[in-house]
Amino acid sequence: TEQALHQSEKLRALGTLAGGIAHDFNNLLAAVLGNLELATRAGVGGAADPERLARFLHNATEAARRGTALTQRLLSFSRQRDLAAETFAPGDALRAIEDLVVRSMAGRVAVRYAIADDLWPIHADRGQFELALVNLCINARDAMPEGGDVVLTAANAGAGQVPDGLAPGDYLRIAVTDQGVGMSEAVRQRVYEPFFTTKAPGEGTGLGLPMVHAMAEAAGGTSAIDSVLGEGTTVTLWLPRAGADGSQAAAPDVGDAEGER
Numbered sequence: 001t002e003q004a005l006h007q008s009e010k011l012r013a014l015g016t017l018a019g020g021i022a023h024d025f026n027n028l029l030a031a032v033l034g035n036l037e038l039a040t041r042a043g044v045g046g047a048a049d050p051e052r053l054a055r056f057l058h059n060a061t062e063a064a065r066r067g068t069a070l071t072q073r074l075l076s077f078s079r080q081r082d083l084a085a086e087t088f089a090p091g092d093a094l095r096a097i098e099d100l101v102v103r104s105m106a107g108r109v110a111v112r113y114a115i116a117d118d119l120w121p122i123h124a125d126r127g128q129f130e131l132a133l134v135n136l137c138i139n140a141r142d143a144m145p146e147g148g149d150v151v152l153t154a155a156n157a158g159a160g161q162v163p164d165g166l167a168p169g170d171y172l173r174i175a176v177t178d179q180g181v182g183m184s185e186a187v188r189q190r191v192y193e194p195f196f197t198t199k200a201p202g203e204g205t206g207l208g209l210p211m212v213h214a215m216a217e218a219a220g221g222t223s224a225i226d227s228v229l230g231e232g233t234t235v236t237l238w239l240p241r242a243g244a245d246g247s248q249a250a251a252p253d254v255g256d257a258e259g260e261r
């Protein structure tokens with residue numbers, strides 16, 4: 001719970017940081033372009049002015065150097081969040097965030113847990129997993145301004161019950177369903193883009209669903225969104241069952257997938 005809160009603060013900080021960086025970066029690019037433009041003018045034609053030319057080139061170089069320093073900041077921040085996968089019981093993790101989720105519903109939305117009690121273990125970064133579920137529940141709350149129910153389901157899905165595109169095997173299916181505003185097809189197609197949000201500035205970072213999807217893929221699974229405008233949304237996570245030795249029983253080529261991270 002503490003960790004999930006801490007993680008969501010970090011995520012918000014990342015959003016703010018990234019938003020600020022995008023803005024600063026644009027200003028620096030404008031400075032680079034502007035000075036190159038001036039340098040070009042100072043350097044062409046018979047009236048070349050070496051001093052002015054040198055100054056504009058110096059300014060452009062300085063601005064570009066500051067741009068590099070900015071991206072370094074963003075990279076080192078995201079490296080801090082490197083994933084640490086472990087094998088754990090998803091039911092325990094879901095129960096650990098229940099209080100936090102209920103408190104996040106602002107009293108207006110009820111949360112219902114429908115979790116099977118024989119859930120297979122999964123292999124993932126537990127903090128990221130908990131944060132993903134908190135994010136999904138908060139999105140569900142935001143989709144129901146008039147109130148309603150959020151249903152969190154978790155069940156084992158044996159081979160043959162998983163979507164196309166996943167390696168064959170056993171998966172856990174975890175879903176968050178609301179009866180909220182839903183998404184248009186145009187919105188649904190963009191929600192995995194980082195920083196895509198339809199919320200007011202300061203209310204949405206647009207990082208929730210990209211993070212949810214990245215967590216699922218890092219664990220060897222995937223996520224899917226079903227939504228009907230005006231009726232509601234279900235976001236489903238498919239996560240491979242962890243083998244007895246902590247490996248992922250579902251994904252035979254998981255060694256490669258982990259090597260990419």
Ligand code: ADP
Nearest residue numbers: 139143182197198199204205206207208209233
């Ligand atoms: P944020 O919530 O900060 O906007 P997300 O990446 O979590 O970022 O979501 C992106 C967008 O997807 C939201 O702004 C909203 O338009 C849409 N969305 C996400 N979850 C839901 C949901 N449960 N119902 C309707 N729309 C949703």
